[in-house]
Amino acid sequence: MxxxxxxxxxxxxxxxxxxxxxxxxxxxxxxxxxxxxxxxxxxxxxxxxxxxxxxxxxxxxxxxxxxxxxxxxxxxxxxFGTRVLENLIIVGAGNLGSALAKYMGFEKMGVKVVAIFDNDPKKIGSFVGELSVLPLSFLERVIKRFKVRIGIICVPEESAQEVANLLIKKGIKAIWNFSPVPLKVPETIIVENQDITSGILTIKHILAKK
CATH class of the missing domain: 1.10.10.10 (Winged helix-like DNA-binding domain superfamily/Winged helix DNA-binding domain)
Known part of the structure; x- marks a missing residue:
């Protein structure tokens, strides 16, 4: 076998x-x-x-x-499941979220950004690459329409847990967390933390020892 x-x-x-x-x-x-x-x-x-x-x-x-x-x-x-295309969404249309939305290498890994969201009225309606920034009120319809299971969080730490709760409530099954705070989620939810601050501090610590 x-x-x-x-x-x-x-x-x-x-x-x-x-x-x-x-x-x-x-x-x-x-x-x-x-x-x-x-x-x-x-x-x-x-x-x-x-x-x-x-x-x-x-x-x-x-x-x-x-x-x-x-x-x-x-x-x-x-x-890694790259042969099956997974749609994903980004919450947070700041510098990091916008950069991720425009990253051209995602599809090689079997994922595609289908929407980016923000709660800032000044950003809503603007474009990030080919995507128009949507209000959070559109989350549910986008998740259902594109069968999205993955959400990326690129918001300040004080908003991260609230956004995570909202994503889970709307049907997201996995979260890629770029906010510098641990999220409290049900055991059934997958969370991958990408702590930029921790990464930089680790690198600086290693450099300082050399």
Whole structure:
């Protein structure tokens, strides 16, 4: 029985994180094959670890050639669900939200921004790329029409929890949180926190130690 017959499979978090890095790197290179040695060198790990990570995929390497990159990308795409397009929405049409709305790389990852929202009357009706900024009162109809399950929060910390509650109430199942505050959500809701402040402070701390 192949791994395809047992899909989806459980992947340990450390392996999953490495597979995400491999995928991002492979999407950028224009080659037919890549070896475990090459990937190991790129990510400063052992070739054995790369080969072990790939045991979670339905793929094998060829002697003296390595792994066929298009097939490897396809298998990783299945794991990450990139072959199924997910619509997402953004709440917060500030600098960060606007930048994310205009990011051209989302569709390669199987997601598409279909709407951006804000509660600032001065922003509502303006355009971010090809999207018109909508009022929050339009949330429910957009979520239902486009079958949206993912919401991105790009609002100040004092508004983040309120926005999260509203998104969940309107049917959102997963939140990508860019506000610097932890969200309180039901266990059934997926939350991925992208704390920019924490990231910068970590980098500065590491630099200070060197």
């Amino acid at each position: 192949s791994k395809k017959d047992k899909w989806p499979i459980y992947v340990p978090k450390p392996t999953f994180e490495r597979l995400k890095k491999y995928y991002a790197y492979l999407m950028q290179i224009d080659e037919d094959y890549i070896s475990s040695d090459e990937l190991a060198k790129k990510f400063n790990i052992k070739p054995e670890q790369v080969r072990k990570d790939f045991t979670y995929l339905d793929i094998t390497g060829k002697p003296k050639k390595g792994y066929h990159i298009p097939l490897l990308v396809e298998e990783l795409g299945k794991l």
